[in-house]
Each structure stands twice: as C-alpha cells, then as structure tokens.
Amino acid sequence: MMLSLGHLLVLLLTPLWTALLHALAIRGWKKGRLSPQKLALLCCGIITLGVSLTTGVESATFLQRLFVPLITGLLAHLYFQIFNLSETARRIRILIHLKLGRPTEPENDITRKMISVRLERLVGLGQLRKIQDRYFAKQSWLLFVARMMRWHEKLLFPRRAD
Amino acid sequence: MSYLPPILTHYLLSTNYLAIYPAFQATSPTLKLLTFLSEHPSGQSEIEILQVLAKPQLVTDRLQDLSRGKLIGVNGTEICLKPLGTLLAEIFLRYRRFLGLPEGKG
Numbered sequence: 548m549m550l551s552l553g554h555l556l557v558l559l560l561t562p563l564w565t566a567l568l569h570a571l572a573i574r575g576w577k578k579g580r581l582s583p584q585k586l587a588l589l590c591c592g593i594i595t596l597g598v599s600l601t602t603g604v605e606s607a608t609f610l611q612r613l614f615v616p617l618i619t620g621l622l623a624h625l626y627f628q629i630f631n632l633s634e635t636a637r638r639i640r641i642l643i644h645l646k647l648g649r650p651t652e653p654e655n656d657i658t659r660k661m662i663s664v665r666l667e668r669l670v671g672l673g674q675l676r677k678i679q680d681r682y683f684a685k686q687s688w689l690l691f692v693a694r695m696m697r698w699h700e701k702l703l704f705p706r707r708a709d
Numbered sequence: 710m711s712y713l714p715p716i717l718t719h720y721l722l723s724t725n726y727l728a729i730y731p732a733f734q735a736t737s738p739t740l741k742l743l744t745f746l747s748e749h750p751s752g753q754s755e756i757e758i759l760q761v762l763a764k765p766q767l768v769t770d771r772l773q774d775l776s777r778g779k780l781i782g783v784n785g786t787e788i789c790l791k792p793l794g795t796l797l798a799e800i801f802l803r804y805r806r807f808l809g810l811p812e813g814k815g
Contacts, residue, residue, distance in 0.1 A: 555713075566807070573809050583810070614714050621721035628728035630808075633801050635739070636731070638771045642780060643812050645790045646798035654765040662763050665739050666755060674743065681752035690747055693740040700733045707736075 550615075554602045558615060561622035562629075565594045569630070582671045587630045591623035635668075637661060735770055738762065 550558075569590040576586060599616040607614075632639055637657075652660075666682060669675040674690065676683040684690055700707070732740060741762060746753060772788070775781045780794035790798065805812055 566804075570808050611714075614718070618717060618721060621718075621725055624725055625721070625728055628725070629804075632728075632731075633805055637738075637768070638731075638735075638775055638780075639797075639801050640812070641771060641775060642790065642794050642798040643802060645781065645788060646795060646802065654768045655763070658763040658765060658767045659759055661738055661767055662742065662759055663755065665742055666758070669739065669742065675746065678752065681754050682746055682758065683750075683752040684743060684746035690743050693743040694747075696729075696732055696737070696740055697744055700736065703733055 550602070558598060558602050558618055559622070561594060561598055561619050562626040564598065565590055565623055565626045568594055582668070583634055584627075584631060584672060587627055591627050595619045595623045635665075735774060738767060 569587060572586055572590055581589065595616065598619045602615050602619075666675065666677075669689075670677050670682075672689070674685060674687045676685055731737075742758070745758070745762060772781070772783070775794065776783050778793075779791055780797060782789050782791050802812070
C-alpha cells in the first residue's frame with residue numbers, strides 16, 4: 548500500500564487539525580446555536596472527510612482504500628472523547644478544582660449539580676424532552692448507546708448492583 | 710511499511726476502547742439518567758430523578774478512583790493533588806483555554 552510519509556503525517560495529525568478547526572469554530576460560531584458536543588462532532592466530521600479526500604492511497608484495493616477514512620475516523624473519535632472528558636468528566640473537574648485551589652463543595656450539592664447539569668445538557672442535545680417540568684426519554688441514538696453500554700457494563704461487572 | 714496498517718488500526722481501536730472504558734468502570738451518570746428515564750415512560754420530575762440518582766457515591770467513587778490512580782492524596786478530610794494529577798489538570802486547563810472555553814461542567 549503506497550502512502551507517502553507526508554500523507555501519513557497529515558493522517559496521524561488528525562487530532563491536531565480537529566483541535567485547530569474546533570478552536571476556530573468555537574470563536575466563530577454564534578453561541579447557543581449548537582451544543583458543545585454537536586459542534587465538536589461537526590468539526591470531527593469535517594476533518595475526517597477532508598483528510599480522507601486529500602490523503603489518497605495510490606493503486607489500492609477497496610479494503611486498502613478504507614484504511615485512511617478508518618484511521619482518520621478513529622483519531623477524530625479519540626479527539627471527541629478527550630473533548631467530552633474535558634466537558635463532562637467529574638474526575639477532571641475535581642482535579643481542576645484542586646489545582647485552582649477552590650473549596651470542595653458538600654457531596655450532596657455536587658451530586659445534585661451533576662444530575663441537574665446533565666438533564667440540561669441532554670435536553671439541549673435533543674436526547675430528552677422536557678414537558679411541564681417533567682423529563683421524558685426519547686428514542687434517540689444516545690439512548691441506544693446507553694443501552695449498549697449498560698449491557699457491556701453488566702458483562703464486565705456482573706456483580707455490580709443497578 | 711506493510712506492517713503499519715494493521716498495527717495502527719489495532720492500536721487505534723484499542724485506544725478508542727480505552728477512551729470509553731471510564732463510562733463502564735464508574736457508571737456514567739448521563740447513561741444512567743437516560744436508561745432510568747426510558748424505564749419510566751410517564752416521565753419524572755427533577756426532584757424525583759434527584760431522589761433516585763443523586764447519591765454521594767457518585768462523588769466518593771470518583772475520589773477513590775483518583776486516589777487509586779495516584780492523582781490525588783487523601784489525608785483524613787484533606788485532599789491534595791499529586792504530581793500526575795497536577796499535570797493532568799494543567800493539560801486540561803490549557804486545552805480548554807486554547808479552545809476558548811471555560812472549564813467544563815462535569
């Protein structure tokens with residue numbers, strides 16, 4: 548499979564291109580039009596498409612041609628997971644709070660905030676519906692992912708209580 | 710160069726799995742929220758959801774994970790950052806600043 552060193556470099560630097568586009572998009576995008584996750588996914592998609600189209604594999608079979616979009620997609624997905632970690636992970640937030648020397652809040656307040664923030668985020672992402680102060684699940688892609696992950700969690704940790 | 714594609718593909722598939730593993734290991738509250746609401750088709754108010762899901766365990770589990778990972782140290786009631794935790798916090802702070810975003814709402 549013929550992939551030049553330059554093309555390989557462009558391919559492997561996918562997270563960097565995504566981060567650059569993401570930083571530009573955040574500054575240029577009108578606030579509130581898209582949730583942070585959707586904007587990050589959009590940037591990942593644009594970069595995956597762009598890199599896949601510009602980094603071609605010469606004289607390759609169909610499977611070999613799949614290599615570039617697959618690797619770019621995996622790298623872009625990795626970037627998205629890291630962004631999502633910075634956006635939503637409680638563990639990262641605890642570390643940042645400690646680093647900035649902020650006082651730790653009582654556990655009850657933190658857990659309530661954790662749930663409230665997630666409810667707001669899921670409504671914003673269109674994954675939940677809010678009707679008269681009641682929240683309803685929608686048949687959405689994230690619910691499908693949640694069910695798949697729960698199934699896998701039970702497979703990994705069968706003794707864990709629900 | 711023929712060995713590169715399978716190595717790279719395998720490495721990236723493994724890394725992607727590792728990136729989503731924390732959601733299994735520490736039960737993601739977002740996923741729990743979604744499955745909980747899908748089991749209650751008549752909907753739930755925020756108070757009802759908080760009564761069921763907002764448990765201190767959500768925080769203590771994460772503190773234990775950070776401590777086990779040697780990212781923080783716990784001396785009685787005092788929690789302090791260890792060098793690895795400081796490095797990770799610094800990386801994420803700089804990354805968020807680069808993006809032009811405030812710190813996350815985790």
